[in-house]
Amino acid sequence: xxxxxxxxxxxxxxxxxxxxxxxxxxxxxxxxxxxxxxxxxxxxxxxxxxxxxxxxxxxxxxxxxxxxxxxxxxxxxxxxxxxxxxxxxxxxxxxxxxxxxxxxxxxxxxxxxxxxxxxxxxxxxxxxxxxxxxxxxxxxxxxxxxxxxxxxxxxxxxxxxxxxxxxxxxxxxxxxxxxxxxxxxxxxxxxxxxxxxxxxxxxxxxxxxxxxxxxxxxxxxxxxxxxxxxxxxxxxxxxxxxxxxxxxxxxxxxxxxxxxxxxxxxxxxxxxxxxxxxxxxxxx
Amino acid sequence: xxxxxxxxxxxxxxxxxxxxxxxxxxxxxxxxxxxxxxxxxxxxxxxxxxxxxxxxxxxxxxxxxxxxxxxxxxxxxxxxxxxxxxxxxxxxxxxxxxxxxxxxxxxxxxxxxxxxxxxxxxxxxxxxxxxxxxxxxxxxxxxxxxxxxxxxxxxxxxxxxxxxxxxxxxxxxxxxxxxxxxxxxxxxxxxxxxxxxxxxxxxxxxxxxxxxxxxxxxxxxxxxxxxxxxxxxxxxxxxxxxxxxxxxxxxxxxxxxxxxxxxxxxxxxxxxxxxxxxxxxxxxxxxxxxxxxxxxxxxxxxxxxxxxxxxxxxxxxxxxxxxxxxxxxxxxxxxxxxxxxxxxxxxxxxxxxxxxxxxxxxxxxxxxxxxxxxxxxxxxxxxxxxxxxxxxxxxxxxxxxxxxxxxxxxxxxxxxxxxxxxxxxxxxxxxxxxxxxxxxxxxxxxxxxxxxxxxxxxxxxxxxxxxxxxxxxxxxxxxxxxxxxxxxxxxxxxxxxxxxxxxxxxxxxxxxxxxxxxxxxxxxxxxxxxxxxxxxxxxxxxxxxxxxxxxxxxxxxxxxxxxxxxxxxxxxxxxxxxxxxxxxxxxxxxxxxxxxxxxxxxxxxxxxxxxxxxxxxxxxxxxxxxxxxxxxxxxxxxxxxxxxxxxxxxxxxxxxxxxxxxxxxxxxx
Numbered sequence: 001x002x003x004x005x006x007x008x009x010x011x012x013x014x015x016x017x018x019x020x021x022x023x024x025x026x027x028x029x030x031x032x033x034x035x036x037x038x039x040x041x042x043x044x045x046x047x048x049x050x051x052x053x054x055x056x057x058x059x060x061x062x063x064x065x066x067x068x069x070x071x072x073x074x075x076x077x078x079x080x081x082x083x084x085x086x087x088x089x090x091x092x093x094x095x096x097x098x099x100x101x102x103x104x105x106x107x108x109x110x111x112x113x114x115x116x117x118x119x120x121x122x123x124x125x126x127x128x129x130x131x132x133x134x135x136x137x138x139x140x141x142x143x144x145x146x147x148x149x150x151x152x153x154x155x156x157x158x159x160x161x162x163x164x165x166x167x168x169x170x171x172x173x174x175x176x177x178x179x180x181x182x183x184x185x186x187x188x189x190x191x192x193x194x195x196x197x198x199x200x201x202x203x204x205x206x207x208x209x210x211x212x213x214x215x216x217x218x219x220x221x222x223x224x225x226x227x228x229x230x231x232x233x234x235x236x237x238x239x240x241x242x243x244x245x246x247x248x249x250x251x252x253x254x255x256x257x258x259x260x261x262x263x264x265x266x267x268x269x270x271x272x273x274x275x276x277x278x279x280x281x282x283x284x
Numbered sequence: 285x286x287x288x289x290x291x292x293x294x295x296x297x298x299x300x301x302x303x304x305x306x307x308x309x310x311x312x313x314x315x316x317x318x319x320x321x322x323x324x325x326x327x328x329x330x331x332x333x334x335x336x337x338x339x340x341x342x343x344x345x346x347x348x349x350x351x352x353x354x355x356x357x358x359x360x361x362x363x364x365x366x367x368x369x370x371x372x373x374x375x376x377x378x379x380x381x382x383x384x385x386x387x388x389x390x391x392x393x394x395x396x397x398x399x400x401x402x403x404x405x406x407x408x409x410x411x412x413x414x415x416x417x418x419x420x421x422x423x424x425x426x427x428x429x430x431x432x433x434x435x436x437x438x439x440x441x442x443x444x445x446x447x448x449x450x451x452x453x454x455x456x457x458x459x460x461x462x463x464x465x466x467x468x469x470x471x472x473x474x475x476x477x478x479x480x481x482x483x484x485x486x487x488x489x490x491x492x493x494x495x496x497x498x499x500x501x502x503x504x505x506x507x508x509x510x511x512x513x514x515x516x517x518x519x520x521x522x523x524x525x526x527x528x529x530x531x532x533x534x535x536x537x538x539x540x541x542x543x544x545x546x547x548x549x550x551x552x553x554x555x556x557x558x559x560x561x562x563x564x565x566x567x568x569x570x571x572x573x574x575x576x577x578x579x580x581x582x583x584x585x586x587x588x589x590x591x592x593x594x595x596x597x598x599x600x601x602x603x604x605x606x607x608x609x610x611x612x613x614x615x616x617x618x619x620x621x622x623x624x625x626x627x628x629x630x631x632x633x634x635x636x637x638x639x640x641x642x643x644x645x646x647x648x649x650x651x652x653x654x655x656x657x658x659x660x661x662x663x664x665x666x667x668x669x670x671x672x673x674x675x676x677x678x679x680x681x682x683x684x685x686x687x688x689x690x691x692x693x694x695x696x697x698x699x700x701x702x703x704x705x706x707x708x709x710x711x712x713x714x715x716x717x718x719x720x721x722x723x724x725x726x727x728x729x730x731x732x733x734x735x736x737x738x739x740x741x742x743x744x745x746x747x748x749x750x751x752x753x754x755x756x757x758x759x760x761x762x763x764x765x766x767x768x769x770x771x772x773x774x775x776x777x778x779x780x781x782x783x784x785x786x787x788x789x790x791x792x793x794x795x796x797x798x799x800x801x802x803x804x805x806x807x808x809x810x811x812x813x814x815x816x817x818x819x820x821x822x823x824x825x826x827x828x829x830x831x832x833x834x835x836x837x838x839x840x841x842x843x844x845x846x847x848x849x850x851x852x853x854x855x856x857x858x859x860x861x862x863x864x865x866x867x868x869x870x871x872x873x874x875x876x877x878x879x880x881x882x883x884x885x886x887x888x889x890x891x892x893x894x895x896x897x898x899x900x901x902x903x904x905x906x907x908x909x910x911x912x913x914x915x916x917x918x919x920x921x922x923x924x925x926x927x928x929x930x931x932x933x934x935x936x937x938x939x940x941x942x943x944x945x946x947x948x949x950x951x952x953x
Binding site: 058063067070071073075076077078079080081082083084085086087094096099101103104105106108134138198199201202203 | 292294295296297298299301317319320323324327328329353355394395396397415699700702703704705706708710711714715718
C-alpha cells in the first residue's frame with residue numbers, strides 16, 4: 001500500500017509542472033481521494049422515487065403551498081425563476097418537495113424531476129380556471145403524456161389535481177368551507193375535462209390515408225389522453241388509462257401562520273391545506 | 285419617491301418588501317405587480333443585461349446576489365429621475381447580506397435540500413422558521429439607508445443648481461458618509477456603526493470600479509443603429525438615380541404584350557395536348573421527396589417532421605478550446621495562494637466566480653456565437669446576461685469556469701428559444717373552427733398572413749404550409765395579395781395546380797381542397813384579402829393563407845400598406861418569413877416589421893390595439909448547416925416562437941423546430 005502510494009505520488013510530481021515539496025504532494029493526494037470518496041457517497045445516498053412534485057402554470061400558488069408546508073407560514077411570492085427543493089417532514093421522515101416554476105419557458109424542468117417523483121400535485125387556480133382553461137389543459141396534457149410514457153418497469157406517480165385558491169371563488173350563497181372545496185373541484189374537473197377532450201379530438205381527427213409517410217421514427221405527437229371508457233365517449237378523469245387522478249380543494253392566505261401540530265391533530269379549523277396533508281400522508 | 289422595494293429569492297419567495305404608496309401596495313399584491321412582470325418578461329427570457337425594465341408607468345431596477353440567489357428590486361415612477369437608485373441597490377445588497385448572512389445561508393440551503401439524513405435532522409429541529417424575527421431590524425436599517433441616500437441626492441441637486449464647480453455625481457468623500465445617516469438613537473437591534481461602515485465599504489468599492497456600468501453600455505448600444513438608419517438609404521437613392529440615366533432604351537412593361545407573347549409566357553395553364561399524356565404526373569414525383577415526408581402517426585395525422593441536427597463529431601468543447609489560451613493567462617494573477625491555493629479551492633468547492641474570471645470566457649463565447657451567425661447585439665446581450673447571473677456564484681466540485689459558463693449559456697439559449705405560447709397550429713385552427721357560434725354569426729375561416737422582405741421564400745413556404753394543411757384534411761384558400769411583383773400570381777397558380785393533384789394520396793376528393801383567389805396586379809392588397817376571406821367564408825373553406833408582397837423594412841409607405849392589410853382583416857396569425865442566412869440584419873428586419881405593424885395597425889378602426897408578429901417561419905434552413913444563429917436572434921428580438929423551418933425545394937421540406945437540436949448546433953463546433 002505504502003509503496004503504491006509512493007509510486008503514485010512520484011508520478012503525480014512528474015506530471016504536475018509545479019515545484020511542490022514531497023510531503024505536500026502526499027497531503028494533496030490524500031485530500032483528493034477523500035473528496036472523491038465523499039462525492040460518491042453523497043451521490044449514492046440520494047434516495048430515489050420518494051419526492052412530491054408541485055407543478056402547474058404560473059400564479060397557481062405552488063410556491064405559496066411550498067412555503068406553507070415547509071416553513072409553516074404563507075410567505076408572499078412571485079413568479080419563480082428556478083426550482084425549489086425542500087425537505088418536508090412527513091410520516092416521521094423527510095420527503096423531498098420539489099416546486100417546478102410554471103413559466104412556459106422553464107417548465108420543461110419537470111421532466112428532470114419526474115423519475116424521482118412519487119406524487120405529482122398539479123396545482124390549478126380555481127378562481128381563474130374558466131379564463132385559463134386551455135393553457136392549464138395544455139400543461140396538464142404534457143404531464144399526463146409524460147406519465148403515460150414512463151417505462152413500465154417504474155411505478156407511475158400518483159396524480160393529484162389541486163383546486164387551489166378556492167376561498168376566492170364567488171358564489172351566490174355563503175357556503176361552508178367543505179362545500180366550497182367541492183364547488184372548486186367540480187368546476188376545475190369540468191373545465192379540464194372539456195379542454196382535454198378538445199385536445200384529444202384535435203389530435204385524433206385524421207385524414208383517411210394509410211400507407212403514406214410511414215417510417216419508424218418516434219413522433220413528437222402528444223398522446224396520453226386515452227380512456228378506458230366506451231368508445232365515442234368524451235374524456236373523463238375517472239376513466240383515464242394512466243391511473244387514478246384525484247381532486248382536492250385547498251387554499252392558503254398570505255401572511256397567515258399555520259400551526260402544523262394543530263393541523264395534524266385535526267382541530268386546525270381554518271387551514272386550507274389539511275386535506276392535502278392527509279392525502280400526502282396516505283400516498284407517501 | 286420610491287414606490288416599491290423588495291428583496292426576493294430566485295425561487296419565488298419574497299423575503300421582504302415594502303410599498304410606499306397605496307396604489308403600489310395594491311398593485312404588488314396582484315399578479316401584475318412590477319416585480320412579477322419583471323421576472324416573467326425580462327429575467328426568464330434572458331434579458332438580464334438590460335439596464336432598466338419599464339412596465340405600466342413604473343421603472344424597475346434590480347441587482348443580483350448570486351451566491352445567495354437573491355434579487356433586490358426597486359420600482360419607482362418612470363417620470364422621476366432618481367439618481368440614487370443604483371446606489372441604493374448596491375447599499376441594500378451589502379447591508380442586507382452582511383446583517384443576515386447566517387439566516388440567509390440556512391434559508392437558501394433549505395431550498396436546495398438533498399435528502400441526506402443530516403439535513404432531515406436539522407430540518408425537523410427547526411421546523412418553525414420565523415421570518416419576522418430573523419429579519420427583525422431590517423426595517424429600521426432600510427429606513428436609515430434610504431433617508432441617507434435621499435438626503436445626499438437632495439444635497440447634490442442643490443449643488444448642481446448653484447453654479448458651483450464641484451461635479452455633482454461623484455460620491456462625497458470620506459467623513460461626510462457617516463454624517464449622512466441620521467444620528468438620533470434608535471432602540472433597534474441594528475448597530476448604526478455597522479451600517480455606516482458598510483456604506484463606506486460600498487462607496488470604496490464603487491469608486492474602485494469606476495462608477496456604475498450605465499454610461500458605457502448606453503453609448504455602445506445607440507451608435508450602430510443611428511449609423512444604419514441614415515447612411516445606407518441616402519447612398520442607395522443616389523445609386524438608383526445614376527443607374528436610371530444609363531438605361532433609357534430599356535423596354536418597359538407599360539405597352540401591352542401581344543397575344544402570342546402572353547401565351548408563350550404563361551406556364552401556369554397546361555396546354556391541351558399535354559394533358560392527354562399526363563406528363564405532369566412524372567414531374568409531380570419530383571415535387572415530393574418521399575424520404576423526407578412527414579410521419580403519419582397511428583391516428584392518421586400527418587405531421588411535419590422535426591428538423592434534426594446531425595453531428596457526427598463528438599460534441600467538443602469548442603469554447604474550451606477557443607479560450608484555453610486567454611483563460612490560462614488570467615489564472616496566475618490570482619491572490620497570494622497561487623496555483624496551489626486555487627487548486628485546493630477548486631476541490632473544496634469554494635471557488636467564487638469573479639468578473640475577471642468570467643470576462644475572457646464570456647468574450648470567447650460571444651465570438652463563438654457570432655461565428656454561428658448570431659447577430660452581434662444579441663450575442664453581446666446574451667453573454668452579458670449569462671455573466672450577470674454567474675458573478676459571485678460558487679463553483680463546486682470539479683467544475684471548471686468554462687464548463688459552468690457553457691452550462692449557463694446553454695440554459696439561457698434554451699429559455700430564449702422555448703416558445704412561451706402554444707405553437708400547435710392545428711389545434712388552434714380546430715379550436716377556432718369548433719368554437720360555438722350564435723345563429724347570427726357565420727363561421728369565419730382561420731387566416732394566416734405571411735410577411736417578410738423580398739425573396740426570402742414567402743410564396744414557396746406558403747405552399748408548403750398549404751400542403752401540410754391539406755394533408756390534415758383542411759380546405760385551403762390561397763389569397764394572392766402580392767399584386768406588385770410580376771409572376772407572383774402565376775407562381776401561386778402553379779402551386780395550387782400541383783397541390784390539387786398531389787393532395788390525392790388516396791384521399792379521394794382532392795378537387796376543391798385548395799383554391800386560389802386572385803384579382804390580378806396593381807390592386808389594393810388589403811381589399812383583395814378581405815374579399816378572399818369573405819369568399820372563403822361563403823364557400824366553406826377552413827383556412828385562408830394570405831400571401832403578401834415582399835418589402836424592405838425601411839420602406840414606410842409599403843409598411844403602412846401592410847399594416848392596413850392587418851388592421852382591416854385582423855388575421856388569426858401573422859407569420860414573419862425570414863431566411864436563416866440573415867445575420868445582423870435579422871434584428872433590424874424583425875424590430876422594424878414588428879414596430880411598424882404595431883404602430884400603424886393600431887391607428888385603424890377594426891382593431892383597438894396594434895398587433896405585432898405572432899410567429900416566425902425560417903427558410904433556407906438547409907443552406908446554413910450548423911450556423912443557425914439566426915434562429916436565436918429572431919426569437920430573442922420578438923420573443924415569439926419559430927413555428928416552422930423550411931429546408932428545401934419540395935412540399936415536404938417543412939420542419940418543426942426542436943429546441944434541443946438548435947442549442948446543440950449553436951454550441952457545437
